[in-house]
Amino acid sequence: MLVFGKTPLYLGICLSAWITATAENNIEPKADNVRWVSLDFKTILTWTIEASAHTYTVLHSEDDRDWEENPDCIRLREPECDLTNYLEPLDRTYAADVRTEPATVDYDDILEELPHTYSPPFNPYRESNISAVEFTVAFADESRVIINITEPLTGLHRQGKQLSIRDVLKKDLKYKISYYKSGSSGKRDVISDSSLAEVSNLEAGEGYCFMVAAFIPSRPRNTQHGAWSAQLCASRGSNVLRELSLGAWVGVVFTLIMVLVTTVTVMVLCCRCYQQRHSVHTTQSSVPI
Template structure:
């Protein structure tokens, strides 16, 4: 009976040791492999359980062989910047995250190391566009000009940092949303250029504007960039209509003062004229 108990305990210990060894030798596979791209800066990210393993990233353009990124070899981090490798931009790319042991002498029994493949990704059609900056300038009492600054990308060519306009060219448009201050009714206009005209506004009113990049040639999910911050501007309706409340108060005060002065002068003149009229008969009688 004692021998049986010893054998049972020994078996339990061996099983526990086998599980521990198996866990130590288990190579963690990369999970949740995703493309994160903003203004054509594209990073591949993934998750994995903490371990002493490293990760190497290979990429491939549709129909081509796999290429290992020299900047993404034996990484301890869980991300890789592939921006400079995804050229031409309007192509479909895939990535492969391979798990490797940190010790180069590690023997995995001849088995293939784990690979995790990404979904296909097209930078030209899928990279998100950030919020733009813009200014609003009143042209006349019913029209403003919206000047939009094209966001810069992380792509450089011939020593120049490219903007999204340099990459998207005629595919890039801008959506302008505007409304009167305090009103919930909004109107949208689309401009082909970075300088847009918004007309048929009500003179003497304040309008609020928001702008977003718009690429109608893209899939619907990535057609529109992020909305900008709201910017409000006053549409000048003429010299007097555009004056502030304080200026109006000053003008009214001046007009009232002038009117009072005119009335006082008129009364004084009338009295003086009346006194002259009364003095004439008295002089005649004395003669």
């Protein structure tokens, strides 16, 4: 009787375990680590997922308003969604909702039951990273140089034109120029309102090195600066720019050595040919007729 009494208990435990395991296997995997990746106003929402047959649909909301679907971000199998063209106006706070969907789903019936993962808030105008700029340096006179900055292009287009960061940020965009005299550790900064900047009060005859970054003082402190450019150096004597990198110096030295070796080799061969011809001529001249 004791054995028969335990049988229903064991069956109940096994059935409960099977139901639990089945339920766990049927749970739709939620998107994890949802985050914004934005460079020069090209903005992509990314997340991590487990391998499964599920798809993901992304909705976004502007300033806590109604959620909107994005035509390019429905039933995705890859864990990313390009929202660049949907975050307008730029100077607004946006949030995204990544919803997990099974392979077959009646979307209208179970919309509210789908697993959701929400993104942190994001403001493209104030938080998109700005890439490093390129620039040139030219001496105006002994004590002044002109910095000519090429402004990066953004991921935004208007009427067939790709916008630059100046087109987007307008008067909020400035440039910070950091420079120092060759052989000195003391740096100075100059802020310019335009992409054509002047650095003055330089010591005549001295070489200077320059770096440039976009600067948006209206932004929060941690996103005010764009990436710093490569460092360029110039001296008034040669007015030749060069990047201070070990690879560049190695290349220059190697080239000089090769030119020197080639020159010496040619000279040695020419000398040997001359000596051989001279020796033959001397021998022929000494033979009696």
